[in-house]
Amino acid sequence: MARLVQADLDNLNSAMESRSPQELLTWAKETFGARVAILSAMQRAGATVCHMAYATGVTMDVVFVDTGVLFQETLITRDRIATEYGLNVVTLSPDETMEDQTKRLGVLYLSAEGQQQCCEMRKSAPLMKAFGRYDALVASLRRGDGGRRSKVPILAIDQKMNCLRVNILANVSNEQLEQYLAEHNVIVNPLHSQGYATIGCNRCTTPVLPDEPKRAGRWRHLGPWAAYCGINPTDVDRGDEAVDLPQELIDRILGRKTDFVI
Numbered sequence: 001m002a003r004l005v006q007a008d009l010d011n012l013n014s015a016m017e018s019r020s021p022q023e024l025l026t027w028a029k030e031t032f033g034a035r036v037a038i039l040s041a042m043q044r045a046g047a048t049v050c051h052m053a054y055a056t057g058v059t060m061d062v063v064f065v066d067t068g069v070l071f072q073e074t075l076i077t078r079d080r081i082a083t084e085y086g087l088n089v090v091t092l093s094p095d096e097t098m099e100d101q102t103k104r105l106g107v108l109y110l111s112a113e114g115q116q117q118c119c120e121m122r123k124s125a126p127l128m129k130a131f132g133r134y135d136a137l138v139a140s141l142r143r144g145d146g147g148r149r150s151k152v153p154i155l156a157i158d159q160k161m162n163c164l165r166v167n168i169l170a171n172v173s174n175e176q177l178e179q180y181l182a183e184h185n186v187i188v189n190p191l192h193s194q195g196y197a198t199i200g201c202n203r204c205t206t207p208v209l210p211d212e213p214k215r216a217g218r219w220r221h222l223g224p225w226a227a228y229c230g231i232n233p234t235d236v237d238r239g240d241e242a243v244d245l246p247q248e249l250i251d252r253i254l255g256r257k258t259d260f261v262i
């Protein structure tokens with residue numbers, strides 16, 4: 001195994017800025033083979049990535065975390081995307097139901113500390129069930145979403161999952177995303193047209209007013225202190241991160257040729 005840190009990806013990230021999302025998706029498949037999957041919450045951008053896989057014929061699993069307290073509309077959207085786009089959706093869930101968790105620990109999502117604990121147990125821990133299965137996860141974070149995502153790189157280190165995140169929509173603007181959704185009649189969660197700018201668990205998501213920030217509807221009851229669940233490493237400060245991958249794979253990621261001297 002060899003070590004890869006975020007700084008190792010700087011030159012590649014610069015070069016990738018001019019590539020289209022579809023080219024990045026194809027690069028991910030060519031580089032990681034069967035060990036790459038899409039990570040989607042079935043929101044607008046995640047559905048776009050799923051559609052791009054379908055439209056380009058780039059086959060890979062779609063990993064979806066079901067916290068057990070998602071909106072029914074989100075689950076229906078997941079099922080439609082799996083069926084109509086012919087994608088293998090791998091659903092990961094927490095071990096404990098929300099009912100049992102509440103009996104054991106109380107209603108966690110009512111405090112900032114409890115929210116972090118709840119998101120860890122119901123979002124991050126279920127994703128860890130896929131640890132070791134993938135070397136890369138294609139995600140749908142965009143700089144156009146602002147906040148912590150305003151500088152998200154295309155390739156990011158995910159130390160916890162020991163894999164790369166490939167944010168193929170990182171430099172796709174809001175207008176470009178809307179254009180793609182409309183042009184391709186992408187399957188979208190119907191809650192988006194009911195004022196939900198972003199969609200998470202039913203306990204912690206509300207619609208937003210037209211002049212509110214997009215993420216104002218997430219953990220609204222906690223005020224501005226809670227904005228992200230922590231499932232995406234670039235949403236939280238974790239310091240210098242690194243992954244350990246086979247040297248041959250790192251060479252492939254970085255486009256290095258290995259010369260053998262006999």
Ligand code: SF4
Nearest residue numbers: 109118119122201204
């Ligand atoms: S969004 Fe709310 S209900 Fe869902 S895991 Fe986080 S704190 Fe729990």
